[in-house]
Amino acid sequence: MREVAVVSVGYTRVSEHWEKSIKGLFVEAALKALENADLSVRSLDGMYVANVFAGYLQGQTNLANVLADSLGVYDKFAISIDAGGASGALAIHEAYKDVAHGVRDVVMVCGVEKMSETSPQEVVSALTSVADQEYLRYTGITVHSLAALIYKTYLRRFNKKQEDVALMSVVDHEHAITCSHAQYPFKLSVEAIMSSAILADPIRALEVISPSDGSAAIIMCPHEKAKELGLSHVKLVTSQIARDKFNLMERDDLLSMKALIEAAQRAYNSTGITPSDLSFVELYDDYSVMGVIALEKLGLCGPGEGVELLKNGEVKLSGSIPVNTFGGLKARGAPLGAVGVYQAVEAYLQLTGNAGPNQVKNARIGLTQTSCGFNSIVVINLFEACC
Amino acid sequence: MREVAVVSVGYTRVSEHWEKSIKGLFVEAALKALENADLSVRSLDGMYVANVFAGYLQGQTNLANVLADSLGVYDKFAISIDAGGASGALAIHEAYKDVAHGVRDVVMVCGVEKMSETSPQEVVSALTSVADQEYLRYTGITVHSLAALIYKTYLRRFNKKQEDVALMSVVDHEHAITCSHAQYPFKLSVEAIMSSAILADPIRALEVISPSDGSAAIIMCPHEKAKELGLSHVKLVTSQIARDKFNLMERDDLLSMKALIEAAQRAYNSTGITPSDLSFVELYDDYSVMGVIALEKLGLCGPGEGVELLKNGEVKLSGSIPVNTFGGLKARGAPLGAVGVYQAVEAYLQLTGNAGPNQVKNARIGLTQTSCGFNSIVVINLFEACC
Known part of the structure; x- marks a missing residue:
């Protein structure tokens, strides 16, 4: 090859x-x-x-x-x-x-x-077209309501506060401020998120992607x-795909995220790269909680510890593992089919030293995680700087 | 490989x-x-x-x-x-x-x-969604009207009669009579075709695919x-793709069909197989005239001679080059995205001797031609019997 x-x-x-x-x-x-x-x-x-x-x-x-x-x-x-x-x-x-x-x-x-x-109703309808028409959509279940199940389960199992999970979106917006291609380059506070509308309890409007x-x-x-x-x-050193059951209710555990774990392990094993080698990570955080879960399943911290990485500022540009360096799905914006390519663009900008004010120092290896359907499909691409 | x-x-x-x-x-x-x-x-x-x-x-x-x-x-x-x-x-x-x-x-x-x-209007709308929305559809041009331009040009340039071109659909229906998976397993006469409604002059309803x-x-x-x-x-011995300008009006000649010629040549050149080696051909005849043109561009006869193959019965199951052995798009039916797979299925049935009453004797090599947009994309797959 x-x-x-x-x-x-x-x-x-x-x-x-x-x-x-x-x-x-x-x-x-x-x-x-x-x-x-x-x-x-x-x-x-x-x-x-x-x-x-x-x-x-x-x-x-x-x-x-x-x-x-x-x-x-x-x-x-x-x-x-x-x-x-x-x-x-x-x-x-x-x-x-x-x-x-x-x-x-x-x-x-x-x-x-x-x-x-x-x-707006057409956009919601479009977003729901990605889910199973016969099995899910006709029952009236929305994608937001499924995410809410995951969110509640996460908060309860690990005894976390939503204010801390929502920090994922806060970090995204902080990084987007200096990103010229971001859709929402402005600061967002936890307070603003928590006072925004509830889409499906507990999800707040400002911790979710927009059209x-x-x-x-x-x-x-x-x-x-x-x-x-x-x-x-x-270099694109590896590109790994894994799949999991598409319908959440058929999985053993709402938080298992088998495909995410499997794609990441394959990427690490096939290259010898470990989580500690990563200079930055571009996560798929269509909901704040999905970004937090990704931090854990990618092996950047232990189960339930994603929130700690956010609270300690480790995911900021100057932190130990910068995440969503141009604003991620929430703040750079999420044109759905294009997200994975934007993430690759951002990895390229970081690894060629062309990230401007968003540059991660000494960026050598970057990981992009792109998902569909609550990690029913996960693609992990690993990029490496040359010379 | x-x-x-x-x-x-x-x-x-x-x-x-x-x-x-x-x-x-x-x-x-x-x-x-x-x-x-x-x-x-x-x-x-x-x-x-x-x-x-x-x-x-x-x-x-x-x-x-x-x-x-x-x-x-x-x-x-x-x-x-x-x-x-x-x-x-x-x-x-x-x-x-x-x-x-x-x-x-x-x-x-x-x-x-x-x-x-x-x-019916939704189906026409769907079929037209395959064409360029901005450049074509908004002008009101339909796919049928584009095919009509090709059809008229063919008839005039080669001084042919529509009654002879329509024989393509007659042959399809003849082969479909004994095909258990065909949508329209009945005999169709030239007279019936010529007395059916005109969709876009000169195209008659009964020489076009249906939903x-x-x-x-x-x-x-x-x-x-x-x-x-x-x-x-x-064996699938080769799979070749070629593309041409998608919009007919940007091509030098309405009958050039560059992608069809190129894909076929690549298939022949990469395998050493020639048109005379073919035991049968599954053509993409979404319109009768497109099937006739394909006979010529695939090298089964010279320019303007496709009609002669039809008139002489060479394309029948017992002829020198059987075509659309289970009824083709017109009579087996054309579930659009699935057509290329149906053609492969039919090649498999012929080459394993499982074609029943539609069996071509001593079938050794079969070609499938699958197209989109008046041969703007053409895939030629060549199948060969084993042992």
Whole structure:
């Protein structure tokens, strides 16, 4: 297998882009990624497009082929990937296989999502379309209500306060203040969170992701080719996927998160990298409690100790294990299918020293965790600085 | 690279399955494929699910993960593929890469589509969702009107009669009469076609595909493993993809079909197989004229000579190059995302001698052509009998 490098990134700000179409967002991110590496469209051997809602919200199926044309990539491989929130990282996983096994040399992965221009009820409906229509949705259960079950169980089992779990969102917002591509670059206090509306007891509105528009692209190629081309790059050292039962009520334990543990263990075991080697982690915190649980299941602390990492400030940019260095899902924003690609972009920026005011000192190894359905699918990608 | 085998198939009849959900159709096909090979769900290392309209028509995004759970595949790789009509064959292409490069051993590919339970206008709307929303759909152009441009150009350039082109659909229906999984197993005459409604001049209603529900599954593994397990199997000797400009009006010539020519040439060149080696061909004839053009571009005859093959009966089961041996898109039926998998199923049945009354004598090599967007994406898969 060939070593795989990420040689360029491009991205739009995450926002409500009322004036831009899904095609416009995609082209903006894709062209930036090409320009940043001084590569032409002709140099691409293929592209993977991660997206969840184009068919549902924009009435656009067959997205990758439409987008490839809009970029002028007429004659190369293009494929659409949908696996809910895990789509972006799964698309990277597919591209990783192509490059590692010599199927293709230069592959672009682009995540794009457009969730504005739709009413609040349409957005909730779209988000729920990721869940099982027959088994869950028709019963009236919402995604928020499932997260609430996990949240309550966590608070009770470990005897924690919601004010402490909510610190996850506070940290996200603190890091987003100096992130130019963040959707919500402002300070958020625990008090503000705790006085926001309850969505499903105990979840407060301000510790949950909001609808976002955005697009992020990365370009991957063999490590040897990246060196030949003289492109600044990082290595994607492994990409691991694991799955768990999709329906929460079929799991033995609401907090087991088997897929998260398994994907992380595979990533550590296959590379020899341990949690203590990580310079930073980009977590999938669609709910504050899911970020706290991820801290624990990734082996950054023991069970029930995630809150302590937050309270002690260890997850801040200057801490021992910086988390969500550009604001995470809550504050950078979460254009669903694109999240995994944004996380990879952020890992690239950190490991090439291009993170500006959000730079983690001596960043050498970064982990991204991208999930769908309360960790029913988890993709762990490990990135490493070169030289 | 490892040689790749198809070791089992399962499928539902193509029909309007009012009483079955998309999940029910999938499980039926998937379980049959497992049972036919006496394999357990646990033996699968992953699955690719091809589908176009679940997000649009059923409000079900994230389909592969929902379906994997419904089959009891809780902990293995599952991914959804959407590339319009090419989805099924593209999913096979992705699985082929996994098996050939040693990423996974036993992979299921399942195509599923449910287009009934929706009004005619919703179905037309869904079919048009595969085209470019911004560039085409908003102008009011329908997919039928684009096909009509191709059809008229073909008739004029080669001075052919529509009655002869329509023979493509007549042959499909003739083959479907003895196909137990066909949606329309009845004889269709040229007269009936020519007296059916005009959809977009000159296209007649009875030479176009109709909405279909259905699911087909195949199981793939390394050829060596197929032999070890003692499973009757066929080889998937190559899987080639090519793309062309998605929007017809941007092509130099409406009849050029560059991607079809390129994918076929790559398939022939990479294997040494020539058109004269083919025992049968499963074509993508979503419109009768597209089937005729495919005969020519695949190298089975010269430009403008496709109609002669039809008139001379060469494409019948007993002819020199049997085409659409179970009825093709028109008569077996075209559950869009599943079409490429149905074609692979039919190739497997022919090459293992299990085609019953539709058996092509001495079938050794079969080609499937699966397309999207008037051959803007073309997948050519070549299957070969073993021993």
